[in-house]
Amino acid sequence: MLFASVTLAALAVLLAWPVPVLLAKAHWPTRSPGIALLLWQAIAISGGLSMIGSLVTFGLIPFGGSLLQGLAQLPQLLAEGPLPAGTGLIHIFALSSAALLAAHLVLNLIVTVTRTERQRRRHRSLVELLSTPLPDRPGAPIHIIDSPAPVAYCLPGARTVTVLSEGLVALLDPPQLEAVIAHERAHLRQQHHILLVAFQSWRSSLPWFPIATRAQVAVSLLVEILADDQSRRHTDAETLAGAIALVGSAETNALTTNATQFVESSAALASERSAVSMRVDRLVHPEPQLPLAERVLILVAAAVLLAVPLVLLLAS
Incomplete structure (x- = not known):
């Protein structure tokens, strides 16, 4: 052995x-x-x-x-x-370490999944209470929240919901808005939240392990790219790229404002800009x-x- x-x-x-x-x-x-x-x-x-x-x-x-x-x-x-x-003690230590590491990873995964699901249920209840459903839309329900920030996200689960903000609706033209909706529904259809929770658990269980953070960032970008590819089946690449650029610019502007108060926001700002730039460039200059x-x-x-x-x- x-x-x-x-x-x-x-x-x-x-x-x-x-x-x-x-x-x-x-x-x-x-x-x-x-x-x-x-x-x-x-x-x-x-x-x-x-x-x-x-x-x-x-x-x-x-x-x-x-x-x-x-x-x-x-x-x-x-x-x-x-x-x-x-x-010897080294053998007992090795077996104990293996048991503790395995238990830590499994328990952290259970805690992460449980906490995430609880937060989703709470968030879904707030969305249903404080938002306006968008009528006459096929597929998963779409809710509009009263917020000036351009926001679009999805809530997976037994009752999936796509959430858009008033700021997003005002910022984008109708074709761009449809592209964003198709993007969010692609996340729901392909169950990206399962993969994201798994890598989030890996990162939280090993916070001192830089590769876990690197992996989570890479996986988060890849699921966005997959959703972009699905959205392109319903709209052209230029429309989707324009929507991503507009929303990304508004989000990074908000991070820039916060960066004057929080030093760590600079890292989030750089990461966000890099991801948005990569996604837009990939759509504008597609590669096989x-x-x-x-x-x-x-x-x-x-x-x-x-x-x-x-x-x-x-x-x-």
Whole structure:
């Protein structure tokens, strides 16, 4: 099991720093955002399995010749003793760390999902109370809130709602408004909130881990790009690009005002401007998606990333 532990540790290190950094800096994800999202998920899952698996396989070395044998003997030996010869504090520490890390990740995911769903229900109740439904609209209900800020978002769940502000309706012309509505409905249709909550949980569970933040930012941009692509099926690229630019400009102006009071707003301002600029440029100067051979290669790489830690664990 020592070989499996060392290999899993090496894989965890690769997936914790160089691989996500290279992916976040790459240009190709904007050309094939769906495949890029699959790769990000494979990196996150494989990285977590590798971290925990490395600790487990190392800690179980004195308990048996294989992972399954060690796991089968571990409860009885811990409860009744004696511990196998060669068991040291470092093995107990590795097993304890694996258990704590796994519990921390799972509990944080449960807390994040529960909190997010509670906030959505509360927000939906406020929207229904303080907004005006837009009549004669097919599909998910659209509500208009009385706010001068140009705002558009969706609330997923059993009763999905698309929310627009008076400021947004006044800012955009009818074709641009339809493009924004199609964009928000694409988020609902493709269930982007599930993916966003998962990466939000990863970030909140490892706040000291810069790659978790980088991954969340990259995934957030990719789901926006996917929604842009869906919106383009209902409108032309120039109309959607104009709507994104207008709304993005108004939002960054608000952040600029707040930046005089909050230093950290400068980072949000730069990130927002960069994302808006990238989305607009992608629509105005479209590039073809990756060739089929490259897309297949990336999918194979994602599958390999998921398979390697599982194979190492089962074979150890």
